[in-house]
Amino acid sequence: MATFKDFRNNVKPNWCPGCGDFSIQAAIQRAAANVGLEPESLAVISGIGCSGRISGYINAYGLHGIHGRALPIAQGVKLANRELTVIASGGDGDGFAIGMGHTVHAIRRNLDITYIVMDNQIYGLTKGQTSPRSAEGFKTKSTPEGSIESTLSPLEIAMSAGATFVAQSFSSDLKQLTSLIEAGLNHKGFSLINVFSPCVTFNKVNTYDWFKENIVNLEQFPDYDSSNRVAAMNKIMETNGLLTGLIYQNKERKPYEELVSGFRPEGLANQDIQLSREDFEKLVAEFK
Amino acid sequence: MISQLSWKIGGQQGEGVESTDRIFSTALNRLGYYLYGYRHFSSRIKGGHTNNKIRISTKPMRAISDDLDILVAFDQETIDLNAYELRTGGVVVADAKFNPTLPEGIDARLFPVPITSIAEDLGTSLMKNMVASGASWALLGLPLEVFNKAVEEEFGRKGPAIVEKNVEAVKRGADFVLELAGGPLEDFRLEEADGKQKLFTIGNENIGLGCVAAGARLMAAYPITPASEIMEYLIKKLPKFGGTVVQTEDEIAAVTMAIGANYAGVRTLTASAGPGLALMMEAIGLAGMTETPLVIVDTQRGGPSTGLPTKQEQSDLNAMVYGTHGEIPKVVIAPASIEDCFYDTIEAFNVAEQYQVPVIIMTDLQLSLGKQSCEALDYDQIKIERGKLVKDAPPLEDNKLFKRYEFTEDGISPRVLPGEKYGLHHVTGVEHDQEGRPSENSVNRLKMMDKRLNKLNNLYIRDGLRIDAPHETPDLLIVGMGSTGGTIDEARLRLEKDGLSTNHITVRQIHPFPTEQLTPYLEKAKQVLVIENNATAQLASQIKMHAGYGEKIRNLLKYDGNPFLPSDVYKACKELN
Ligand SMILES: Cc1ncc(C[n+]2csc(CCOP(=O)(O)OP(=O)(O)O)c2C)c(N)n1
Ligand code: SF4
Ligand SMILES: [Mg+2]
Numbered sequence: 001m002a003t004f005k006d007f008r009n010n011v012k013p014n015w016c017p018g019c020g021d022f023s024i025q026a027a028i029q030r031a032a033a034n035v036g037l038e039p040e041s042l043a044v045i046s047g048i049g050c051s052g053r054i055s056g057y058i059n060a061y062g063l064h065g066i067h068g069r070a071l072p073i074a075q076g077v078k079l080a081n082r083e084l085t086v087i088a089s090g091g092d093g094d095g096f097a098i099g100m101g102h103t104v105h106a107i108r109r110n111l112d113i114t115y116i117v118m119d120n121q122i123y124g125l126t127k128g129q130t131s132p133r134s135a136e137g138f139k140t141k142s143t144p145e146g147s148i149e150s151t152l153s154p155l156e157i158a159m160s161a162g163a164t165f166v167a168q169s170f171s172s173d174l175k176q177l178t179s180l181i182e183a184g185l186n187h188k189g190f191s192l193i194n195v196f197s198p199c200v201t202f203n204k205v206n207t208y209d210w211f212k213e214n215i216v217n218l219e220q221f222p223d224y225d226s227s228n229r230v231a232a233m234n235k236i237m238e239t240n241g242l243l244t245g246l247i248y249q250n251k252e253r254k255p256y257e258e259l260v261s262g263f264r265p266e267g268l269a270n271q272d273i274q275l276s277r278e279d280f281e282k283l284v285a286e287f288k
Numbered sequence: 289m290i291s292q293l294s295w296k297i298g299g300q301q302g303e304g305v306e307s308t309d310r311i312f313s314t315a316l317n318r319l320g321y322y323l324y325g326y327r328h329f330s331s332r333i334k335g336g337h338t339n340n341k342i343r344i345s346t347k348p349m350r351a352i353s354d355d356l357d358i359l360v361a362f363d364q365e366t367i368d369l370n371a372y373e374l375r376t377g378g379v380v381v382a383d384a385k386f387n388p389t390l391p392e393g394i395d396a397r398l399f400p401v402p403i404t405s406i407a408e409d410l411g412t413s414l415m416k417n418m419v420a421s422g423a424s425w426a427l428l429g430l431p432l433e434v435f436n437k438a439v440e441e442e443f444g445r446k447g448p449a450i451v452e453k454n455v456e457a458v459k460r461g462a463d464f465v466l467e468l469a470g471g472p473l474e475d476f477r478l479e480e481a482d483g484k485q486k487l488f489t490i491g492n493e494n495i496g497l498g499c500v501a502a503g504a505r506l507m508a509a510y511p512i513t514p515a516s517e518i519m520e521y522l523i524k525k526l527p528k529f530g531g532t533v534v535q536t537e538d539e540i541a542a543v544t545m546a547i548g549a550n551y552a553g554v555r556t557l558t559a560s561a562g563p564g565l566a567l568m569m570e571a572i573g574l575a576g577m578t579e580t581p582l583v584i585v586d587t588q589r590g591g592p593s594t595g596l597p598t599k600q601e602q603s604d605l606n607a608m609v610y611g612t613h614g615e616i617p618k619v620v621i622a623p624a625s626i627e628d629c630f631y632d633t634i635e636a637f638n639v640a641e642q643y644q645v646p647v648i649i650m651t652d653l654q655l656s657l658g659k660q661s662c663e664a665l666d667y668d669q670i671k672i673e674r675g676k677l678v679k680d681a682p683p684l685e686d687n688k689l690f691k692r693y694e695f696t697e698d699g700i701s702p703r704v705l706p707g708e709k710y711g712l713h714h715v716t717g718v719e720h721d722q723e724g725r726p727s728e729n730s731v732n733r734l735k736m737m738d739k740r741l742n743k744l745n746n747l748y749i750r751d752g753l754r755i756d757a758p759h760e761t762p763d764l765l766i767v768g769m770g771s772t773g774g775t776i777d778e779a780r781l782r783l784e785k786d787g788l789s790t791n792h793i794t795v796r797q798i799h800p801f802p803t804e805q806l807t808p809y810l811e812k813a814k815q816v817l818v819i820e821n822n823a824t825a826q827l828a829s830q831i832k833m834h835a836g837y838g839e840k841i842r843n844l845l846k847y848d849g850n851p852f853l854p855s856d857v858y859k860a861c862k863e864l865n
Contacts (some may be wrong), residue, residue, distance in 0.1 A: 063714075
C-alpha cells in the first residue's frame with residue numbers, strides 16, 4: 001500500500017515561500033494515500049497558473065494542459081479509463097473565468113472527478129490582476145481603482161448547476177482539507193472542492209489572518225444537514241460564501257459513467273478495439 | 289437509350305424534398321445505377337427553397353451535371369429558380385395545385401400532376417413524396433416492383449396498412465403522369481444497370497464507419513453543419529462497442545476532451561467546421577507539444593465567420609496548415625472520394641498514434657453530405673497501428689520517471705498510458721525534458737523542437753497524391769483536392785475529345801506538403817491549372833511555396849457557394865489553351 005511519501009516526487013515547487021498551494025499539494029498526497037490509491041492509478045490534470053503546476057509536484061500521472069481547460073481534459077481521461085482516479089485542479093481564474101463554461105458543464109455532466117480549485121482571489125502567475133473571485137473594490141494591477149464587478153460565487157453556481165458534491169476549505173486547515181479531499185475522492189460523481197489558498201505575494205487583503213477571522217466552519221452547526229440542497233444554498237448565502245466543510249452531497253445521483261448506454265465497468269482504454277468482420281459487414285450493410 | 293440522366297426535386301424546406309429524393313434514389317440503387325447527389329439547402333429548417341439533385345448513371349460518375357433532365361417541383365418557385373438548368377426537351381413534373389407555368393424561353397415538357405390532392409385523397413399530404421417519386425419512376429419506364437420493394441423497406445416497420453397506402457400513392461402518381469405523357473418517355477430510357485446494389489452513403493457516414501473500424505471509441509463534439517452527421521452516426525454505433533459520444537459545451541471542450549481521452553489511451557476524435565476549428569487552435573498546439581495523438585475532422589463550408597454555412601467551400605486550408613501558435617508537427621489529410629472518407633479515417637488514427645501528432649481530416653460540404661454510390665469497402669484493409677505504444681513497461685531505476693519524450697533516431701518516443709505500473713511521467717505544454725518535466729534549458733529546447741518538427745520528415749500517406757497521368761508531357765496538368773475530382777475528370781473527357789491532353793493530380797496529403805512527389809509532374813506539364821473552392825488560391829499557394837513553378841500555375845477559383853460544374857472546368861481549360 002502506498003503512503004503519502006509515495007506521492008511525493010523530487011521536484012521543488014516554484015511557488016513563493018508561504019503560498020497556500022503547498023498545503024493543498026500535501027493534502028492531496030495524504031488523501032490519495034488515505035483512500036488507498038497507488039501513484040499509477042491516479043491522474044492529476046491541471047490548468048495554467050501558479051496553481052496549475054500542481055500536477056508536476058505529485059508523483060502520479062500528471063498532465064499540465066492549457067489555461068482553463070483542465071476539466072474537459074480530465075473528463076476525457078476519465079471517459080477513456082474509468083479505472084483511473086482523476087483529480088482536476090487549477091486556480092480561480094482557470095476555473096471560474098476562462099474555464100467557467102467547462103466548470104458548469106462538468107458539474108452537470110457529473111463524471112467521477114475530484115476538482116480542487118486553489119482560490120486565491122487573484123491571478124498569481126500573471127502577477128496580480130483581478131479575478132472573478134476578487135472582492136468588489138479590490139485594487140489590483142488591472143483594477144487600479146478597485147474592481148467594479150460583482151464577486152462570483154462558485155458555490156452558488158455549483159449548487160444551481162446541480163452539483164452532487166460541494167465543499168470548501170482553507171489551506172491552513174490541513175486536517176479538514178485532507179478529509180474533504182478524501183470525501184471527494186470517495187464520492188461517486190463530480191466533486192467541487194474550493195480551497196482558500198492565500199497568495200502571499202499579490203493579495204494583501206485576503207491573507208491567512210483575514211481568512212481565520214472571516215470564515216466559519218460548518219462544524220459549528222451540529223444540525224447542519226449536507227444532504228439538504230435548500231439548507232446548503234441558504235448557508236452559502238448567509239455566510240457570504242465564507243464557510244468551510246462539506247456543504248452539500250447528493251449520494252443518490254449516479255455518475256455519468258454509470259448512465260452512459262453500453263459503457264462497461266472496465267476502462268475503455270483496456271478494451272479490445274478490433275472490429276470483427278461480422279460487425280463490419282453489418283455496419284456496411286446499412287449503407288445499402 | 290441513354291447512359292446517364294439528372295433529376296432534381298425542389299420545394300420548401302420541410303415539405304418532403306429530402307424523403308422524395310431518398311426513396312427515389314434508394315430504388316435506383318437497387319437496380320444498380322451509380323448515383324451522385326447534391327443537396328441545396330439553407331440553415332432554416334422549415335421554409336425556404338431547397339432542392340436535391342441526383343446524377344443517375346450506368347458508370348461511376350462523380351460530378352453534378354451541367355444541366356438537368358427532369359425537374360420535380362412542389363412549388364412555382366422551384367420552377368422559376370431551376371428551369372434555366374433544364375436541357376432542351378427536359379421535363380418538369382409539377383404539382384397541379386399551383387397551376388404551374390414555365391418561364392418564358394424554356395423549351396421543356398410540363399406535366400402537371402395533382403401531387404398534393406392525390407396524397408390528401410389517400411389520407412395525408414405527407415405522401416406527396418410517394419406520388420412525386422412514383423411519377424418520376426414511371427416516366428423513366430423503370431419496373432414498378434422494384435420501387436414498391438423500396439417502399440416496403442422504408443415503411444415496413446409501420447405495418448402493412450401504411451405500406452399499402454404508400455404503394456397506392458406511387459401507383460396513382462405513376463398512372464397519372466403516364467396518362468399525360470402517353471407512356472414512359474422514350475428519350476429518357478436508361479440503359480440497364482449492372483443490377484448490383486452499391487453502397488449508397490455520404491462522406492460523413494463513411495468517416496463515422498472509418499472511426500468504428502479504426503477502433504475509435506470516443507467522440508467529443510459540438511454540433512455544426514456540415515459535420516453533425518458524424519456524431520449522429522457514432523452515437524448510434526459506439527455504445528455497441530463500449531464507447532460513446534459526448535456533446536460538449538463548445539469546441540474547446542470537445543478538442544481538449546479528445547486530447548485527454550487520447551492521452552489516456554482511447555482513440556478519440558472531434559469533428560467540426562471552420563468556426564469550431566478556429567476555437568480549437570490553442571488545444572491543437574497542446575497536442576503537438578505534448579505529442580498526444582489527436583484526430584480532428586474539419587468539414588469545410590462557406591466562410592468567413594458564419595459565411596455560407598450550408599454551402600460548398602474549401603477555404604480552411606490555411607487555417608488547418610498554419611493554425612495554432614508556435615511551431616508543431618501536424619498532418620492534414622484530404623479525402624478525395626467517398627471511399628477515401630472511410631480508408632483515410634483509419635489512416636488518420638494510425639498516423640496520429642504512430643507519429644504522436646494531431647491529424648486533421650479535411651473534407652468539404654459536398655464530400656461530407658453529397659449522397660453517392662460507394663465501391664465495396666474492404667475489411668482486409670483495416671489495419672490498426674498504434675506505433676510506439678508500450679504495454680507492461682519494465683521497472684524503472686529508483687526515483688526515475690519513464691522517458692516519455694526520449695530522444696530517438698526518428699524523433700518518436702515510447703508512449704505509455706496512465707495506469708501503467710512503471711510508466712509514471714509528466715506531460716505539459718511547457719517546454720520539457722525527456723521525462724516531461726518543465727525545462728527552459730536552451731540545449732534541451734533546441735533538441736526537443738527538432739525532435740518534434742522532424743518526426744514527419746518521411747511521412748507519405750497512401751496516395752498522398754492521387755495521380756492520373758496518362759501523358760508524359762501533357763498540355764495541361766490539373767491539380768485539385770477534396771470533392772472536385774469527379775468534376776475535373778468529366779471535363780477532361782471533353783477536353784481529350786477536343787485534342788487537349790491533360791493529367792490530373794489530386795493532392796490528398798495537404799500537410800506536410802508532398803513536394804518531392806509532385807515536382808516531376810509540375811516539371812513536365814506545359815501549364816498547370818489549380819482548381820479550388822476558395823477566393824485566395826490556398827492550394828496553389830502551397831504548391832508555389834513548396835515546389836515553385838509559379839510561372840506555369842493558373843487558378844480556377846469558385847467561392848459563390850456552389851461546387852464546380854464540369855463546364856466550369858472545361859471552359860477554364862479551353863481559355864488557357
Ligand atoms: C489562453 C491564455 N490566456 C492567458 C494566459 C495567461 N495566464 C496564465 S495563468 C493566468 C491566470 C492565473 O490565475 P489563476 O487561474 O487564478 O491561477 P493562479 O496563478 O492564481 O494560481 C493567465 C491569465 C494563458 N496562459 N493562456
Ligand atoms: S504568486 Fe501567489 S499564488 Fe503564485 S506562487 Fe506566489 S504566492 Fe503562490
Ligand atoms: Mg488565482
